[in-house]
Amino acid sequence: MARYVFITGGVVSSLGKGLASAALGALLQARGYSVRLRKLDPYLNVDPGTMSPFEHGExxxxxxxxxTDLDLGHYERFTGVSARMTDSISSGRIYMNVLEKERRGDYLGKTIQVIPHVTNEIKDFIEIGDEEVDFMLCEIGGTVGDIEGLPFFEAIRQFAQDRPRGQCIFMHLTLLPYIAASGELKTKPTQHSVKELRTIGLQPNVLVCRSEHPIPEKEREKIALFCNVRKEDVIAAPDLKSIYEAPLAYHREGLDQAVLDAFNIAPAPKPDLSTWHDVADRVFNPEGEVRVAIVGKYVQLEDAYKSIAEALTHGGMANRVKVKVDWVDAEIFEREDPAPHLENFHAILVPGGFGERGTEGKIKAAQYAREHKIPYLGICLGMQMAVIEAARNLAGIDTAGSEEFDHEAGKKRFEPVVYHLKEWVQGNHTVRRKSTDDKGGTMRLGAYTAVLKDGSKVADVYGTTEIEERHRHRYEVDIKYREKLESCGLVFSGMSPDGRLPEIVEVKDHPWYIGVQFHPELKSKPFAPAPLFRDFVRAAKENSRLV
Known part of the structure; x- marks a missing residue:
């Protein structure tokens, strides 16, 4: 039976609960324990799938x-444990489940209430997989005091009461603001946050305090006194130069020891932090720098491409270089020549996205990379833009485009070399979709197998001819254009096992030009970089020596 750590936040949002949870998971693993991390989000969307990246990031x-929420990416990157569908839930999903049960008559005609029906649904979700791991880390989204979070706080209070004593603890993350005029860190917001938590029946065992400055001993003692925790359980969380320093920084502050003490685990196993020392060494001691342009449509919010940015960092670590990323708005290239904007970069990446806005600029970026022999990685929509570019400029299909854009415009303007996928094989069954279906959860989602062409660039990169990567898209490159495009030098080097769906394209006679329909960034980790990103950065490093 797992021990549970419930992670909550107070004072302000975006303090780094996800990162703190992920770092704690990594530290517990370093001591020999198995972990699983879970995110409970109070918003009423069923999942983030239909939310704009400007609302919620990637x-x-x-x-x-x-x-799921982008915090699950942190969980995977720090622990290497693949997240599951059962590791993320929202209020919307909880209420949907409750209402579906009510419609079926599962509640035998009772009045449906937040307590006990909603809280019971949350508790049932929390304990999924209870027997599989030593520690279950559950992060509650939002901040204490948010009205939408109350059912979750009540559920974890009940859950801790239902379990044997000492099986659940609470970790609370707060902010210690610095008042420059007086030169002081102020503890009052933390005191009020803990007071709010205690009014709903939750007493934190460990306090993690974000601050821009070290916490003086006097303030640490004050926090411990007024928040009813031991001084040793007040953990400083200063700003870091890299998120990959977090496990070592939290270990120095004693976070993992404080958690084990709260569970009365003594003597605690000694941690093996060699992996994280190596990660930190690669981050802080690069032997060069490469510049990569990410040409996208959500560049004003870097969290929209969070996993891509981290995968580039991992690729840099593998090659002992720092990857300097510049975010370039694709729409600029619809008005201006891309050359002045891209000529000083060692590589170009065009990420995924939805909708027509910015796509002509992405096509021009793909064209510039192809013609100037600059390493290019196109992901999802970035692959489709590369195919459209080749169709227009190499194969002579002047009106090549995507059915997605015609669907938005309500009229036919393009020859659809990219079309709406209506049927595909998932596991041992066929999935069928219509363009009029609901948006949420109706894409080609999750891990699918791709078969790589023997002798291709991607087969060399992966070191195998069969891979499994994660997908998220509704539109696919139409296989009927394969012969014409390949005759022009765009090779279809990866296909679905049934040979119907193009998964990877690459350009012959180019140093490094690859487009993939899937999202390789989602499986990349600092200690196990995604093969495509590792080799993409290697190609950028090689290009940096030539320019």
Missing amino acids: VFVTDDGAE
Whole structure:
């Protein structure tokens, strides 16, 4: 039976609960324990799948096809444990489950209430997989005091009461603001946050305090006194130069020891932090720098491409270089020549996205990379833009485009070399979709197998001819254009096992030009970089020596 750590936040949002949870998971693993991390989000969307990246950042996709919060990406990157559909839930999903049960008559005609029906649904979710791991780390989204979070706080209070004593603890993350005029860290917001938590029946065992400055001993003692925790359980969380320093920084502050003490685990196993020392060494001691342009449509919010940015960092670590990323708005290239904007970069990446906005600029970026022999990685929509570019400029299909854009415009403007996927094989059954279906959860989602062409660039990169990567898209490159495009030098080097769906394209006679329909960034980790990103950065490093 697992021990549970419930992670909550207070004072302000975006303090780094997800990162703290992930770092704690990594530290517990370093001591020999197995862990699983879980996110409970209070918003009423069923999942983040239909939310704009400007609202919620990127959507992280699991192997089993769940569209989840980006914090699950942190969990995977720090622990290496593949997230599941059962590791992310929202208020919307909870209420949907409750209402579906009510419609079926599962509640035998009772009045449906937040307590006990909603809280019971949350508790049932929390304990899924209870027997599989030593520690279950459950992060509650939002901050204490948010009205939508109350059912979750009540559920974890009940859950801890239902379990044997000492099986659940609470970790609370707060902010210690610094007042420059007085030169002081102020503890009052933390005191009020803990007070709010205690009014709903939750007493934190460990306090993690974010601050821009070290916490003086006097303030640490004050926090411990007024928040009813031991001084040793007040953990400082200063700003870091890299998120990959977090496990070592939290270990120095005693977070993992404080958690084990709260569970009365003594003597605690000694941690093996060699992996994280190596990760930190690669981050802080690069032997060069490469510049990569990410040409996208959500560049104003870097969290929209969080996993891509981290995968590039991992690729840099593998090659002992620092990857300097510049975010380039694709729409600029619809008005201006891309050359002045891209000529100083060692590589170009065009990420995924939805909708027509910015796509002509992405096509021009793909064209510039192809013609100027600059390493290019196109992901999902970035692959489709590369195919459209080749169709227009190499194969002579002047009106080549995507059915997605015609669907938006309500009229036919393009020859659709990219079309709406209506049927595909998932596991041992066929999935069918219509363009009029609901948006949520109706894409090709999760891990699918791709068969690589023997002797191709990607087969060399992966070191195998069969891979499994995660997908999230509704539109596919039409296989009927394969012969014409390949005759022009665009090779279809990866296909679905049934040979119907193009998974990877690459350009012959180019140093490094690859487009993939899947999202390789989602499986990349600092200690196990995604093969495509590792080799993409290697190609950028090689290009940096030539320019």
